[in-house]
Every structure is written in C-alpha cells, then in structure tokens.
Amino acid sequence: MTTFDDRERGYESKFAHDANLRFKADARRNRLLGEWAAGLLGKEGDDARAYALTIVTSDFEEPGYEDVFRKLAADLEGKAGESEIRTKMAELMEVARRQILDETQ
Template identity: 75%
Template sequence: MTTFDDRERSFETKFAHDAELRFKAEARRNRLLGEWAAGLLGKTGDEARTYALTVVTSDFEEPGEDDVFRKLSEDLAGRADEATIRAKMVELREEARRQIASEA
C-alpha cells in the first residue's frame, strides 16, 4: 500500500462521511419545516408528526429542494408567502446543520 493509496482511501472516506451528514441535515431540515408548517396549519401531536413526515418524504420526488418548497407552498397557501417559506428553509437548514454537527 502506497501513501497515495492511503490518501485516496482517506478522501473517499471523508467524501462518504460528508455526503451522509448532508443527507441527514437535509432530512432534519425537512422535518423541522414540517413541524413549523404543521403549527401554521393548526396541527398538533401525532397529526403534526405525521404531517412533518410527509414533508420529509416529499423531498424524494425530484432532485433539489423545489419539491419540498412546492408542497409547503401548496399546503400553506394563504398562511405563508414564498419569501417566508424560502427564508424558513434557509433558517432551518442552518439549524439542522448545527444539530447534526452537535450530535456527531
């Protein structure tokens, strides 16, 4: 095994770890968005948790976050405008990253 092989394996391991953290942070952000939106919709308890899960799963419809935004925009029509939803998405992305980093 050469030093180059060791470095390559190290970079691959770091890449995989970083990808896993990004996935966890996005899923956490989506759950937090779902909880926020559930509150705006007047949902509590199990109903709010179930709704938050639908927001998480909406992210699997297509690459990127437009699918999550679209779901929230449709569900929150009349309760939150596009700018509010987008700002909350940014805010909760940072919060999710902080939470995941503190757990690692």
Template identity: 75%
Template sequence: MTTFDDRERSYEAKFAHDADLRFKAEARRNRLLGEWAAQMLGKEGEEARTYAMTVVTSDFEEPGEGDVLRKVVSDLDGKSDETAIRAKMAELLVEARRQILEEN
C-alpha cells in the first residue's frame, strides 16, 4: 500500500466522520429547538417531547433546514418571528455540537 492510498483512506474516513457528526449535531439542534418551541407553546412533559420529535422529523421533508424553520415559524406564529427563530437555531447548533463532542 502506498502513502497516497493511506492518505486517501484517511481523508475518506475523516469526511465520513465529519458528515456523521454534522448529521447528529443538526438532529440534536432540531430536538433542542423543538424543546424550546414547546416551552413557548406551553407544552410540558410528554407533550413537549412529542412536539420536539415532530420538529426533528420535519427535517426529513427536504434537504437543508428550511423545512424545520417553516414548521417552527408556523407553529410559533405570533409568539416569535423568523429572525429570532433563525438566531435560536444558530445558537442551538453550537450547543448541539458541544454536547455531541462532549459525549464522544
């Protein structure tokens, strides 16, 4: 095996690892966002957990985070605006990444 082959495998493994971490962080961010939105909607306990999971699953409708944003903006109509929700999503992505890295 050549050094080039080793390097190529290393890059492929890193790419796969980074993609996995990105997926986990985005899913965690969506759950955290769902929990935050549930609190704003006055949901507690199992109802809040169920709502948070609907936010997570809404991300599977199309590529990107637009589907999640639309759902939460629609659900929080009158309680929060799109700009505030986008800011919360960015904040929670940082938190989700931190949590994922601490778990690994």
C-alpha cells in the first residue's frame, strides 16, 4: 500500500464523515424549523412534534432547501414572510451545526 492510497482513503473517509454530519445538521435544522413554525401556528405537544416531522420529510422531495422553504411559506402564509423564514432557516442551520458538532465530540 502506498502513501497515495492511504491519503486517498483518508480523504474518502473524511468526505463520507462530512456528508454524514451535513445530513444530520440538515435534518436537525428542519426539525428546529418545524418546532418554530408549529409555535407560530399555535400547535403544542404531539401536534407540534408531528408537524415538525412533516418539515423534516419535506426536505426529501428534491435536492436543496427550496422544498422546505416552500412548505413553510405555504403553511405560514400571513404569519411569517419570505425574509423571516429564510433568516430563521440560516439561523437554525448554525444552531443545528453546533449541536451536531457538540454531540460528536
């Protein structure tokens, strides 16, 4: 085995690890968004948790974040505007990343 092979395997491992962390952070962000939106919609308890799950699953419709945004925008019409939703998405992504990183250390 050469040093090049070892280095390549190391990069592949890091890429897989980073992709896994990114997936977890996206899912966490979506759950947090769902909890935030549920509060705006007046949902509590099991209803809020069920709603948050619909936000998590909405991310599987297409690559990227627009599917989540569209779901939230439709559900929160009259309660939150585009800029507020997008700002909250960015804010909660940072929160989710920190939480995931803290859990892995």
